[in-house]
Amino acid sequence: GAGVSQSPRYKVAKRGQDVALRCDPISGHVSLFWYQQALGQGPEFLTYFQNEAQLDKSGLPSDRFFAERPEGSVSTLKIQRTQQEDSAVYLCASSARGGDLNSNQPQHFGDGTRLSIL
Amino acid sequence: GNSVTQMEGPVTLSEEAFLTINCTYTATGYPSLFWYVQYPGEGLQLLLKATKADDKGSNKGFEATYRKETTSFHLEKGSVQVSDSAVYFCALRQGGKLIFGQGTELSVKP
Secondary structure, X not given: OOOOEEEXXXXXXXXXXXXXXXXEXXXXXXXXXXXXXXXXXXXXXXXXXXXXXXXXXXXXXXXXXXXXXXXXXXXXEEEXXXXXXXXXXXXXXXXXXXXXOOOOOOOEEOOOEEEEEO | OOEEEEXXXXXXXXXXXXXXXXXXXXXXXXXXXXXXXXXXOOOEEEEEEEOOOOOEEEEOOEXXXXXXXXXXXXXXXXXXXXXXXXXXXXXXXXXXXXXEOXXXXXXXXX
């Protein structure tokens, strides 16, 4: 497909388990973003990659959250020792060029992974 | 820091009614502004954007004008349809990342 693909679509885990969420961006897109969307809220920024470089991880809520994009394409968001407050929809987005201060490249979003921690 | 505030929902309208969803922002400089829409069960889709003051973004009958004097980017549509029922998010671009408002749910009744 031509869009951003995320898997799994739904993930249920017990508190304390580790989870890994995958994002396949649009082919050739340089920039990749992860957002967290709590129920009834707008998405909140987690982290940003330009190619394989993680340029901004200021939104990661704790050191239990880790993201990587080793070959500058597919990205994985990992959450260790999950807690109930981690329950949310995790959105991935990609854009064609690098995100400089004046960039107005649109970000294209995937359908998200809904994570539920029991 | 930069932030976006939207009017609270849900907003319920009859088909063919006029729609306004208010959005104001706080930012240093003049960021690009966006409206995204999230239909039930789907991901976020870009609806329209404006990159500088007085720009008007438009798409699918929706419009929004970048007003720097009032720091606003209100979304309008002259005649809504049932198919417009969705959650609408206003956002600004800060560096690479987007900062979103909390979203406004719109429900259009036939």
